[in-house]
Amino acid sequence: MNFLTIFARNLRQGPQTEAFPLGPAFTPERLRGRIEFKAESCEGCRICERVCPANAIRFAKTPDGMTFDCWHNTCVFCGNCEFYCPTDAIHQTNDWDLTHVNADKFEMVEHGLIPNQKCADCGATALNTAPVIKNAKPPLSDAEYAELRARCPKCRAKYLKNRKVPS
Amino acid sequence: MGLIPDFKKIATRSPWLYRINAGSCNGCDVEMATTALIPRYDVERLGCQYCGSPKHADIVLISGPLTVRVKDAVLRMFDEIPEPKVTVAVGVCPISGGIFRESYAVLAPIDQYIPIDVNVPGCPPRPQAIIAGVAKAIEIWRERL
Ligand code: SF4
Ligand code: SF4
Ligand code: SF4
Numbered sequence A: 001m002n003f004l005t006i007f008a009r010n011l012r013q014g015p016q017t018e019a020f021p022l023g024p025a026f027t028p029e030r031l032r033g034r035i036e037f038k039a040e041s042c043e044g045c046r047i048c049e050r051v052c053p054a055n056a057i058r059f060a061k062t063p064d065g066m067t068f069d070c071w072h073n074t075c076v077f078c079g080n081c082e083f084y085c086p087t088d089a090i091h092q093t094n095d096w097d098l099t100h101v102n103a104d105k106f107e108m109v110e111h112g113l114i115p116n117q118k119c120a121d122c123g124a125t126a127l128n129t130a131p132v133i134k135n136a137k138p139p140l141s142d143a144e145y146a147e148l149r150a151r152c153p154k155c156r157a158k159y160l161k162n163r164k165v166p167s
Numbered sequence B: 001m002g003l004i005p006d007f008k009k010i011a012t013r014s015p016w017l018y019r020i021n022a023g024s025c026n027g028c029d030v031e032m033a034t035t036a037l038i039p040r041y042d043v044e045r046l047g048c049q050y051c052g053s054p055k056h057a058d059i060v061l062i063s064g065p066l067t068v069r070v071k072d073a074v075l076r077m078f079d080e081i082p083e084p085k086v087t088v089a090v091g092v093c094p095i096s097g098g099i100f101r102e103s104y105a106v107l108a109p110i111d112q113y114i115p116i117d118v119n120v121p122g123c124p125p126r127p128q129a130i131i132a133g134v135a136k137a138i139e140i141w142r143e144r145l
Helices: A001-014 A048-053 A080-084 A102-107 A142-149 A154-162 B003-010 B027-037 B072-078 B092-096 B129-142
Strands: A033-035 A057-062 A065-071 A089-090 A109-118 A125-127 B015-021 B059-063 B086-092 B116-122
Touching: A033 A109, A048 A080, A057 A125, A057 B015, A065 B027, A080 A089, A109 B015, A109 B027, A125 B015, A142 A154, B015 B027, B015 B072, B027 B086, B027 B129, B059 B129, B086 B092, B116 B129
Parallel strands: B015 B059, B059 B086, B086 B116
Antiparallel strands: A033 A089, A057 A065, A065 A109, A109 A125
16 A cells, blocks of 8 residues: 555655756755855955865956956866855855856856055055954954055055054 | 758757766766656656667767877767767866866867867756756757757
8 A cells, every 4th residue: 555655645745856947946055056256355365276176266467456267167166265265255156057058168257356556555556455354453443444455465564553452 | 842841840859868978087977867867857858868879869968078098989989979969068077177177188178179069067067957958958959950
């Protein structure tokens, strides 16, 4: 009689086959898929480029700043870059549908630019990266953060050193 | 004579799928087998089925970075597949070399040797992505008939 219970269950539940591509596919929340890059929160440390086993990430210096490129067609979705990124600027989304025709092969790129800026103190040209403030005590206010960010690395160090710490 | 082109439009034909392992690590092949064999994904819903001989094939799924050692065998097999054929590169290996890129032992990207139509990146791509690739390949194949 076992087959009858199975039959009844199947009638009730319907087929186990996923509807995709005729319907939405089940996608786990934390599926390791396409890489996403947020230039605003990148520190420019280039650790992600170093730890990427497939050399999918490449930074390049251009007249406008530093560009970030991640080629999805050589990325192996290991998540190393996200794991080592100190600021969560690089993030692995759960987007897995990267199927494309071969003509678009080299367009499957996540591109970002960390622009150049003029330092608010000394006027030197430097990258507008996110400042490293993990160890700053007490934590910076939003206004302080903006001031710090507008400076070049040397002036940032000076700014943090001269910061008045209320005791 | 006038009837034949119309027939081609009306009759939706069903392609045979064929797999070539061009030196893959087996990850992509397992996913391709999963796509076909377990009811949860069931690629045969799209009206296609795996076949055992390159001479019957219409859509070729290639995995692996084309190692130096299998190159001749793969090219010979690819030539045996009758036209019109549609090629799907499964995994990042055939597309760019993936994790094996720039190794002395692989000849990736495979499109230097074999014309590729659809790419399915992933290492390995999940079965749904392979199904999406096959669906795209069937579209292209119907146009080519
Ligand atoms: S994305 Fe993260 S790891 Fe990569 S350079 Fe920016 S901060 Fe560093
Ligand atoms: S997920 Fe892995 S392979 Fe992809 S870009 Fe990040 S480190 Fe590189
Ligand atoms: S793409 Fe990844 S899983 Fe597929 S054959 Fe290459 S290394 Fe293996």
